[in-house]
Amino acid sequence: MQRLQVLKETFFGLDVVKQRILIGSAVAAGGLLAYMMSRSRKVKTIPLGEGWWGAGEKPLSEDQKIYPFTVQTSDKEIEDLYERIDRTRYTDPLEDSRFHYGFNSTHLKKVVSYWRHEFDWKKQVAVLNQYPHFKTRIEGLDVHFIHVRPPHRENQKVLPLMMVHGWPGSFYEFYKILPLLTQNHDGIAFEVICPSIPGYGFSEASHKQGFNSFAAARIFLTLMERLGFSQFYLQGGDWGSLITTNMSQMKPDCVKGLHLNMCMSTRGFKVLLSLMIGPYLPFLVGFSREDVRRLFPFFEKNVYSILRESGYMHIQATKPDTAGCGVNDSPVGLAAYILEKFSSWTDMKNRDLVDGGLERKFSLDDLLTNVMIYWTTGSIISSMRFYKENLQSNPDNRVDAKTGIFVPTGLAAFPDELMHTPKSWAQIRYRDIRSYTFMPRGGHFPAFEEPQLLANDIVQFVKKVEKF
Numbered sequence: 424m425q426r427l428q429v430l431k432e433t434f435f436g437l438d439v440v441k442q443r444i445l446i447g448s449a450v451a452a453g454g455l456l457a458y459m460m461s462r463s464r465k466v467k468t469i470p471l472g473e474g475w476w477g478a479g480e481k482p483l484s485e486d487q488k489i490y491p492f493t494v495q496t497s498d499k500e501i502e503d504l505y506e507r508i509d510r511t512r513y514t515d516p517l518e519d520s521r522f523h524y525g526f527n528s529t530h531l532k533k534v535v536s537y538w539r540h541e542f543d544w545k546k547q548v549a550v551l552n553q554y555p556h557f558k559t560r561i562e563g564l565d566v567h568f569i570h571v572r573p574p575h576r577e578n579q580k581v582l583p584l585m586m587v588h589g590w591p592g593s594f595y596e597f598y599k600i601l602p603l604l605t606q607n608h609d610g611i612a613f614e615v616i617c618p619s620i621p622g623y624g625f626s627e628a629s630h631k632q633g634f635n636s637f638a639a640a641r642i643f644l645t646l647m648e649r650l651g652f653s654q655f656y657l658q659g660g661d662w663g664s665l666i667t668t669n670m671s672q673m674k675p676d677c678v679k680g681l682h683l684n685m686c687m688s689t690r691g692f693k694v695l696l697s698l699m700i701g702p703y704l705p706f707l708v709g710f711s712r713e714d715v716r717r718l719f720p721f722f723e724k725n726v727y728s729i730l731r732e733s734g735y736m737h738i739q740a741t742k743p744d745t746a747g748c749g750v751n752d753s754p755v756g757l758a759a760y761i762l763e764k765f766s767s768w769t770d771m772k773n774r775d776l777v778d779g780g781l782e783r784k785f786s787l788d789d790l791l792t793n794v795m796i797y798w799t800t801g802s803i804i805s806s807m808r809f810y811k812e813n814l815q816s817n818p819d820n821r822v823d824a825k826t827g828i829f830v831p832t833g834l835a836a837f838p839d840e841l842m843h844t845p846k847s848w849a850q851i852r853y854r855d856i857r858s859y860t861f862m863p864r865g866g867h868f869p870a871f872e873e874p875q876l877l878a879n880d881i882v883q884f885v886k887k888v889e890k891f
């Protein structure tokens with residue numbers, strides 16, 4: 424009480440200006456304190472939760488062994504494919520429409536003719552089997568993955584790295600980057616684990632509703648634990664970016680570093696402000712010149728362009744089982760549906776080309792191998808359901824959206840990615856960005872399109888984290 428009295432007398436003994444300065448400072452300090460508390464409140468991890476996605480009742484115990492797996496095919500599978508291809512009904516494209524109405528069906532016939540007469544699935548199955556495949560049961564599902572180790576070398580530090588694909592890709596997207604990552608880079612090399620998301624390719628699909636990126640993240644954390652890794656690196660784009668982000672939020676102590684080639688962080692006042700001021704005074708809101716080039720005009724590049732391209736997402740997030748019927752039944756329908764994305768998501772300008780520019784970055788063998796992974800496993804519908812499960816509720820309200828990511832993070836911003844995320848936006852969620860690179864070329868599937876560029880960026884990021 425005595426002290427309060429002294430404070431009061433001192434305060435009123437000051438002149439008005441000093442009183443105001445004092446009040447102002449107190450308010451500012453209070454605000455700062457409240458701000459820091461609100462930020463530190465976010466320093467939490469997402470609860471791991473639990474789940475079981477098998478058919479029927481959960482058994483009392485489950486086999487936890489890891490089994491080798493080999494991709495197989497049969498003459499019957501190939502005959503069935505050819506019969507269906509031969510019965511395909513096409514519709515002529517509109518004159519000069521190129522890829523603007525979707526896959527140009529005149530060009531589709533050419534791709535399908537290659538598929539039918541030249542593509543050799545048996546040979547591609549051998550290509551798939553050049554790396555060791557495994558399956559293990561987690562939360563009621565058989566989870567498939569490949570596990571590739573570098574050759575033994577003296578004085579080499581081997582770092583485990585999990586790479587997670589998205590839609591409509593697969594573990595096969597990583598085949599060209601694997602040899603680059605298992606090379607020795609000044610004493611470090613990666614041992615790489617590429618799982619298939621449950622419901623994609625050779626990983627069993629959930630039998631129950633609600634299988635989202637949290638569940639996939641938890642399953643992949645269990646997979647890494649089962650493989651004996653207590654600390655590892657993560658890499659992803661598309662769904663892989665969400666899943667590996669969620670993994671980093673759930674078990675930050677296990678994740679030495681997170682490298683993403685797509686990241687979403689476009690919420691909040693800061694983003695709004697930077698959109699209004701950014702084009703005029705980019706430095707004020709932390710934009711570089713390259714950010715401005717990639718972001719503006721904002722509505723054209725980020726709203727209209729997304730509206731024109733995201734119909735698939737709305738369908739998959741609402742009625743995947745209906746829309747999926749046709750593409751699960753027709754290999755040509757499936758190829759058009761998937762390969763259109765490999766055209767436009769590599770470069771939106773590909774829509775202006777009669778052949779969708781498909782072979783500018785990929786070989787037909789590589790593209791059709793990815794299609795065949797969906798076709799032979801009959802997994803397109805379950806892959807589409809992942810949209811519904813993840814977009815059920817407003818993603819911004821999910822617990823993980825409000826949780827920061829505190830593990831060392833590396834971002835590779837490819838110029839033809841669907842949306843550009845400036846570093847200043849990414850920092851809102853990713854609180855420890857160690858590297859942010861404007862990549863010189865490439866789009867949504869960089870491991871498939873530009874394996875060397877992506878590998879270089881992963882390596883430089885990891886060297887920073889390891890202080891090599």
Ligand SMILES: *[C@@H]1O[C@H](CO)[C@@H](O)[C@H](O)[C@H]1NC(C)=O
Pocket residue numbers: 516517518519520521522527528529530531533777778
């Ligand atoms: C479709 O592609 C073929 C090339 O495969 C081209 O000759 C044709 O003009 C294209 N059609 C349209 C409508 O763009």
Ligand SMILES: *[C@@H]1O[C@H](CO)[C@H](O)[C@H](O)[C@@H]1NC(C)=O
Pocket residue numbers: 636637664665666668669818819821823824825
């Ligand atoms: C897990 O899933 C995504 C988000 O980050 C949701 O939107 C959540 O925000 C969470 N993490 C991701 C993907 O970044």
